[in-house]
Amino acid sequence: MKLKNKIFAAALLSAISAGGLTACSSAPKPEETTSVETVSDTEATSGSELTKSIPTGNSVSDNDYILNPFDMGVAAKAASELNTGNKQYLSGEADMDVSASLRDQLTNGQKPHTVVITCSDSRVPPELIFNADLGELFTIRTAGNVVGDYEVGSVEYAVDHLGSQLVLVMGHSSCGAVGAAVEGHASGNVASIVDEIVPSVKEAEKTESSKESIAEKAEDLNVENTLTKLRESAVIRELENSGKIKLVGAKYDIETGKVKYFTDNGNN
Ligand SMILES: [Zn+2]
Known part of the structure; x- marks a missing residue:
């Protein structure tokens, strides 16, 4: 979980520094506010920047294989978790937390x-x-x-x-x-x-x-x-x-x- 959050933060930072967040937040087309399309033509820059910024040992370049968090509204963080998690699964870097301490935390x-x-x-x-x-x-x-x-x-x-x-x-x-x-x-x-x-x-x-x-x-x-x-x-x-x-x-x-x-x- 910690690793994934770090990667999400790094991805977000990279996207922001590359201008992706600005590009996505400026005057979105009406359908972009409700669509869950991964990446449209007009968003190719921000989508590709985000993809590149997520490290993976198994290259996934096709935007069909990520959920663009900028398109996902309230579910942006969930989408990033899934993106990162599948990449870690593919690259053999799976590190799911099934620890006793997390079990204890989840009893709440x-x-x-x-x-x-x-x-x-x-x-x-x-x-x-x-x-x-x-x-x-x-x-x-x-x-x-x-x-x-x-x-x-x-x-x-x-x-x-x-x-x-x-x-x-x-x-x-x-x-x-x-x-x-x-x-x-x-x-x-x-x-x-x-x-x-x-x-x-x-x-x-x-x-x-x-x-x-x-x-x-x-x-x-x-x-x-x-x-x-x-x-x-x-x-x-x-x-x-x-x-x-x-x-x-x-x-x-x-x-x-x-x-x-x-x-x-x-x-x-
Ligand atoms: Zn089946």
Whole structure:
């Protein structure tokens, strides 16, 4: 946690000294105040400066793989934590704090900066992917990162009572639940999960032909579907509309370990 804060401070200082903060804070376009796009064309300078300023042993130059804190409003610090944490994970510098002293400190309460809704897949553990300390992530996992009443209620609890400012819906490559929906067969209660994903598969089939490309597209659309479901909650929608939380979609690559953020996640 301390290391990450130092890196965030260094990144912020570098961005400010490079003029990035000034550039971002001057006369933003209307959509920039609500958009969660990582970096738009007009923000390329500040975004690239910020990326360069975060040290990593595994170069990540594509802006799709960072959340630009300057676009994230109240969730700026949460976004920086995720950016830095994933870079540390990629570079083998993970140092998550799971110490007895932190456990003791957290007995006084939790204030997770981010809610992560992702798949139950054993290859997609958010705490590891983001090098997160105890108490940092409020995590909800279901096969295929689908949500129903229990999951949406869990998100409501985190954003309304624990003060989480960022809600990240993260799908992943080679998702078995999406694969089952593409294949079109499931038994038992798995069928209810597949039923939730099938509309994304049907949509993907309109533009894709091979099973592989249909699955890849459906994985993305399934994240959008979950974001839509979350926004059907009055609690979540009102907090987002009032700028108190940010909702973001993303996809984790199980091969590279990188998290790619969606630039068009339906945010208003
Ligand atoms: Zn999955």
